[in-house]
Amino acid sequence: MTLWFVFAMMTAAAIFAVVWPLGRRPQTAREGSETNVYKDQLAEIERDAEVGLIGGAEADAARVEISRRLLGAADAERTPPAAARTGARRAVSVIALVGLPLLAVAFYLPLGSPQIADFPLAQRTRMPSATEPLDNLVTKVEAHLEKNPTDARGWTVLAPVLSRLGRFDDAVQAYRKALTYGPDSAERRADLGETIAAAAGGVITAEAKVEFERAVALDADEVKARYFLGLSAEQDGRPNDAAAIWRAMLDKAPAEAPWRPLVQSALARVTGAKMPAPPDEAVAAAQGMSEADRGAMIQVMVDRLATRLKQNGDDVEGWLRLLRAYMVLGDRDKAKSAIVEARQALAGKTERLKQLDAGVKTLGLDG
Numbered sequence: 001m002t003l004w005f006v007f008a009m010m011t012a013a014a015i016f017a018v019v020w021p022l023g024r025r026p027q028t029a030r031e032g033s034e035t036n037v038y039k040d041q042l043a044e045i046e047r048d049a050e051v052g053l054i055g056g057a058e059a060d061a062a063r064v065e066i067s068r069r070l071l072g073a074a075d076a077e078r079t080p081p082a083a084a085r086t087g088a089r090r091a092v093s094v095i096a097l098v099g100l101p102l103l104a105v106a107f108y109l110p111l112g113s114p115q116i117a118d119f120p121l122a123q124r125t126r127m128p129s130a131t132e133p134l135d136n137l138v139t140k141v142e143a144h145l146e147k148n149p150t151d152a153r154g155w156t157v158l159a160p161v162l163s164r165l166g167r168f169d170d171a172v173q174a175y176r177k178a179l180t181y182g183p184d185s186a187e188r189r190a191d192l193g194e195t196i197a198a199a200a201g202g203v204i205t206a207e208a209k210v211e212f213e214r215a216v217a218l219d220a221d222e223v224k225a226r227y228f229l230g231l232s233a234e235q236d237g238r239p240n241d242a243a244a245i246w247r248a249m250l251d252k253a254p255a256e257a258p259w260r261p262l263v264q265s266a267l268a269r270v271t272g273a274k275m276p277a278p279p280d281e282a283v284a285a286a287q288g289m290s291e292a293d294r295g296a297m298i299q300v301m302v303d304r305l306a307t308r309l310k311q312n313g314d315d316v317e318g319w320l321r322l323l324r325a326y327m328v329l330g331d332r333d334k335a336k337s338a339i340v341e342a343r344q345a346l347a348g349k350t351e352r353l354k355q356l357d358a359g360v361k362t363l364g365l366d367g
Contacts, residue, residue: 011104038070138162152182160191168199186219193228204232223249223259230266239270246270265304302326306338313345316352320359 042063049059138161145154159174175192182188193211197204204212209232215225230245246267253260302325309318319342326335339360346352 034073035070038066038073041066042070134161134165138165149177150181152178152180156182156188159195163195163198168195171195172199184218186215186222186225189215189218190222190225190228194224197228204228204235208232221252227259227263227266230263234266234270243267243270268304309345310341313342314349314352316342316346316355316359319345319356323360 045054045059045062045066048054049056054062138158141154141158141161145151145158148154155174155178159171159178162168162171162174172192172195175188175195179188179192189211193208193215196208196211200208209229212225212229212232215222216229219225226245226249230242230249233239233242233245246263249263250260250267253263302322305318305322305325309315309322313319319338322338323335323342326332326338339356342356343353346356
């Protein structure tokens with residue numbers, strides 16, 4: 001609002017400076033100022049003629065010319081000011097003072113957006129279009145980084161996008177440049193290690209392990225780095241070390257941590273323990289993950305739950321949890337197949353079948 005007020009004052013001052021002279025009443029020249037000059041000239045000619053400074057013919061000619069000018073000046077001084085013209089000038093002044101700002105506002109409102117907060121032009125030109133292909137945006141960012149290779153923020157933004165596009169080698173380079181030109185952080189180190197592993201087909205290489213260890217050194221609670229260090233131990237044939245890392249993570253993790261089911265499934269894999277039934281919240285949270293992350297987590301959780309229920313089909317709550325997981329993932333056909341399997345497993349158990357049917361009805365699968 002302060003900026004708008006300053007602009008308004010500047011506009012008003014500029015208009016006022018232009019229109020003020022138009023609105024002023026013309027000042028009448030001092031009465032007889034020009035006629036007095038001509039009268040003085042006539043008197044001077046008379047004196048010069050008397051003393052013989054000029055001849056008679058010359059004096060007569062001068063008298064005629066000055067008298068003509070004197071009559072013209074006298075007529076001009078007797079003409080009153082044009083009131084109508086003064087009024088017109090004032091009207092033009094008022095119109096300019098009021099009309100120009102109104103005209104500017106009338107042009108601005110259909111084209112501008114006064115509700116949008118201001119931000120630098122450089123950021124505005126970098127805002128991506130919702131309809132622009134991702135490859136085009138990446139090309140623009142890469143072109144910008146070619147001219148500004150030390151822009152750490154640009155490399156930080158580009159690296160995960162390249163990883164999502166499957167350009168893992170380029171993503172690794174982008175993460176390294178972000179660390180070279182920007183501040184070091186556990187999150188960036190963990191992201192770099194994950195991308196190196198992705199480039200190696202999921203294998204935790206020595207290079208990736210180094211990055212995860214650096215991340216943990218910067219932040220002992222860095223979840224991604226600790227998980228992949230456990231995975232590295234598992235791949236190296238050290239399941240007990242992997243289990244120790246993942247147990248420590250679960251001991252400190254809040255119950256609602258979205259990554260908790262993934263670590264639980266990994267721990268169950270190396271220990272041979274039964275995988276606990278996936279919480280509904282964990283399955284719902286998986287929908288917000290990337291396809292790769294969600295597939296890795298949900299595939300393990302849901303398959304293990306389905307396997308356990310085939311071995312012990314008396315768990316009605318487990319069947320309902322499996323049905324909810326399928327519904328959250330949008331796999332209605334698998335949900336209906338699971339209903340058939342559940343009814344077969346609970347055949348002859350009237351109360352449990354009623355409990356199952358009530359839950360199926362609640363989920364909208366009774367049709």
